[in-house]
Amino acid sequence: MSALATKHNAINLSQGFPEFSPNPELIALVHQAMRNGFNQYSPMAGQLSLREVLADRQNTWGRAFGIDPVNHITIVPGATAGLFAVFQALVLPGDEVILFDPSYDSYAPSIILAGGIPVRLSINSDGTYPFDRLKQSLSNKTKMVVVNTPHNPLGIVFKKEDWQQLSDVLAHSKALVLSDEVYEHMVFDDATHTSVLQIPSLAQRAIVVSSFGKTFHATGWKLGYITANEELTQEIRKVYQFLAFAANTPMQVAAAEFLVAHPQYESSVSKIMQEKRDVFAGAMTGSGFKLLPCEGAYFQMADYSAISTMKDTDFAVYLTENLGVAAIPVSAFYQQPQENQYWLRFCFAKNDDTLLKSAELLCRL
């Protein structure tokens, strides 16, 4: 959709990346790290200074076991690479991995490359998780359940009660839990982010993948990290060593210095994104789109059934070519596109004038 947006000079609310820049101080710290000679390989698990600040942060936020920078955190070149390393390390041929659709597009191919079998369960249309169907789908082949919170594209936040239900369903299973928490610092209104690592009954079988690309508004930097207990971390590092060996050094050094200097940085991110959500939603009032609730991440789901019953893939192309606004057809996140579901995903991590201009165009439909 981004390529089509460029071709038609359309406003691009499709791919998920911010239109605004990372904090200038962070950029200056990257320059400084380069000038100070941090231009060679980092240790495989990442710069210790960064792992230390991340461990401190997580322990402050509360984790079911003490996070140790040496044995529990691995810095990787972006969450997608982190997810790939996790699947390759922990999924064996024939293993089943449960995904909740709509799901981020890298999960299923990475599982299949590892010889695993994705088992895809759709999230209920009211945004609740299909715990009954999950229970029925568990078998001795189930190696892992993947959760994404806050959720791309639905904007749902997995609550403590959801984790508890997951824990109950998994009580007699050895399945691991991979929690993709790349939008952990974007939660709105009364919602709070609950990491799987806060849940005592799940933390020792959990792997969390996080992304600085999201938290720093710097998706092009491709920097993220994986947190898991020592045993799981050792397995993941065996793959990661030969996948990339290390993530880029100056950005790690800068990220560590920036986080030390700004102990509250992460809590500012939710506020910025909530304001963006509200600017877009406010400007869409009176449009034919029905906006779905958005508790977190930076995507607004919109139901266009009152405007058209075109397939979402066709409608997204139509909007790009004829109206000049690009969005993502949500069927792309499903194995089995849902019947009678007319949903598009708009990324609202954009400047206000971009949001207002695109909403004005969308209101013309």
Ligand SMILES: Cc1ncc(COP(=O)(O)O)c(C=O)c1O
């Ligand atoms: C749910 C989810 N997981 C992982 C990623 C990948 O993050 P990164 O850019 O750090 O690879 C994204 C990016 O859009 C995402 O939406």
